[in-house]
Amino acid sequence: MNGVRVALGGIVKRFGAVQVLHGVDLAFEPGRIVGLLGENGAGKSTLMKILAGYESPSAGELRVNGRPVRFDGPRAAEAEGIVLIHQEFNLAEDLTVAQNIFLGHEKRRGGWLDDAAMRAVARRVLDDVGLRQLDPDARVRELIVAERQLVEIAKALSRRARVLIMDEPTATLTPGETGRLFELVARLKDEGVAVVFISHKLDEVERLTDEVVVMRDGRVVAREPTAALTRAQMAKLMVGRELADLYPPRAEVPAGAPVLLSVQGLSVPGWAQDVSFEVRAGEILGFAGLVGAGRTELFEGLLGLRERTVRAIDIAGVPCRPRSPREAANAGLTYLSEDRKGRGLHVRFGLRENLTLMALERHARPWLQPASEAAALEQAVREFGIRCGSLDVSAGSLSGGNQQKLALAKVLHPGPRVVVLDEPTRGVDIGAKREIYALIRRLADEGRAVVVVSSELMELIGLCHRVAVMRAGRLQATLSAVQLNEQELIAHATGTH
Ligand SMILES: Nc1ncnc2c1ncn2[C@@H]1O[C@H](COP(=O)(O)OP(=O)(O)OP(=O)(O)O)[C@@H](O)[C@H]1O
Ligand SMILES: [Mg+2]
Incomplete structure (x- = not known):
């Protein structure tokens, strides 16, 4: 031809x-x-x-x-x-x-x-x-x-x-x-x-x-x-300009920082088996693994989006059994799904509606407050560097990376104690990536517990205090910052260790 x-x-x-x-x-x-x-x-x-x-x-x-x-x-x-x-x-x-x-x-x-x-x-x-x-x-x-x-x-x-x-x-x-x-x-x-x-x-x-x-x-x-x-x-x-270091300096997790998320014996049939982990205030825990290793499904199970069995879930020290993302948010944990088109954003809604939806669900206010909504949106657009022609467009008309930034702004808007981010920088340009890394680090520095699920190993290595590696639905190993390198992560993820 x-x-x-x-x-x-x-x-x-x-x-x-x-x-x-x-x-x-x-x-x-x-x-x-x-x-x-x-x-x-x-x-x-x-x-x-x-x-x-x-x-x-x-x-x-x-x-x-x-x-x-x-x-x-x-x-x-x-x-x-x-x-x-x-x-x-x-x-x-x-x-x-x-x-x-x-x-x-x-x-x-x-x-x-x-x-x-x-x-x-x-x-x-x-x-x-x-x-x-x-x-x-x-x-x-x-x-x-x-x-x-x-x-x-x-x-x-x-x-x-x-x-x-x-x-x-x-x-x-x-x-x-x-x-x-x-x-x-x-x-x-x-x-x-x-x-x-x-x-x-x-x-x-x-x-x-x-x-x-x-x-x-x-x-x-x-x-x-x-x-x-x-x-x-x-x-x-x-x-159009020189970029400084991609990853912000890593602050130590304070000794004695409380555990904000504890998951014991979580299983999601067909996807994850008997997974246990803890994340402390100020800590960023990464989840690495090959596609199909069950990371996304594990967290969907945690959020009640999939059938699951679990011995115990504690969010901010309180035992709970969330049956939906909303219940999890009420308990203090918010979740950015990897599939922003499916569950992350309402593509036909405006930016403002998307941003405040979580907060509204959370506070269940009987009325909307247009002025504070607009202010929140302006702040989010500034803080996350969302590029949009105007604030009145629908989320679906944003470019791919800007949709991702909006989705991130949305999960962080209610001010949660625990944040689970599934592929937070997918489709995001290098400048914005750097901003998102800085933001994730700031979330931890403010005393939140952060979980980052990512397929970009360098990102996990650059950002996390510890990285949990999953393979075929099981937690294979949890590596601390000093052990973190690409070969090590790949070896655990592929079972060639
Ligand atoms: N259907 C649409 N209606 C209005 N604006 C749109 C529409 N499609 C794209 N845009 C705008 O056009 C501009 C370019 O978007 P485009 O999706 O081409 O960017 P991109 O370079 O692919 O970005 P990314 O790396 O985030 O995918 C953006 O400002 C976007 O909001
Ligand atoms: Mg694009």
Whole structure:
């Protein structure tokens, strides 16, 4: 198959009065992998949605092999071989994995759906992305986040992309899965596919890409061979200034600090078995593990979102058995879910409603207080650096990273004693990451107990006092700061210790 060269010329995009792309010129060549970098809200996803037919440009043109094209939807772009893997999942929850993979591209034989053929292709692409165990007939609703991400990738592969755009495909993947994805991408590159890789993980950008394009405020500000840039230089191009240390200095947990969260013998059927741990005031406890190790499910069990058995849960010294996040919040524990689209945010609601929802549920006030709500929102936008055109937009229109910051502001708004954050910096740019780290550290310094579940080992190492490693639903080891290094964590997580 021949390679496809795509070019964007003078692309402008406005959402209402807000202009988010200011005349972008950019071309992608067959057999090259381009990393697309930029701060949250820089316009990366919007630009790529235009290239893949999900959004139409307000001005400018697209060319495929020099020929002007106009896409009235993603199907038209796919017909040219342009396929986008979305940052936010785009799967139909009630359909099966195989049905999702073929949605809109169903195979037919003699007018009938050819289920056997579709299942066979689904099997092959699922194997390709490493989902060997996954049943093509499973419903997407039953999958965990990482599996959904891999199904998205499998779906794109089944479309025989000539231009493959991946918008933060590794945000939910562990190092092993990421490695497998990169091997796949390298193979596609050899076959002449043009690849665009959007990521905030600069080490991955360095590893995978041939070239780097940097966007800032809706414009392309740099295009360089990857080998010519250090990670620090990439970061500087993105934020327009030098960044100091990513991680704040680690304060010691005061001797005799009280235990604020104690969990004894927590089991979540099928996911976690007999897990016990404690977190003290001022302490940050990390949870590491491979995808599927049961970390998210463990905490969902703790919050009453999944069936569980437990010997004892103490929050701030008081025994309790939360049956919902709200009950947990009443007891003093708030939770940021890893799946911000599902449980974290109400994407159709405004920013203010999202922010105050937790606090409202908690205090169960019979009336709203618009003035204090507005003040709280302004403060949160400032404190968390949420970039939004105006305060009146819906949460769903924020860029991916800014949604994450809003979700974080939301859980912290009620001022809890214990905070559980599942993947708090997923999809967040490097500047904002630094701010979130500082904030997490501040939460601990203020005497809260903090749990951070993360797939980014460096983040756990840089941030935590101790890291608990889970494998196959069991707590394998808890490492203290002096023992923390990448090899050690991986060894425990993979069972090669
Ligand atoms: N449907 C929409 N309505 C209004 N504004 C939008 C819409 N989609 C995107 N925007 C705005 O466009 C700007 C660019 O967003 P975009 O999602 O392209 O950023 P991004 O570079 O992908 O950021 P991130 O790294 O956080 O994913 C943001 O300010 C965002 O709020
Ligand atoms: Mg984006």
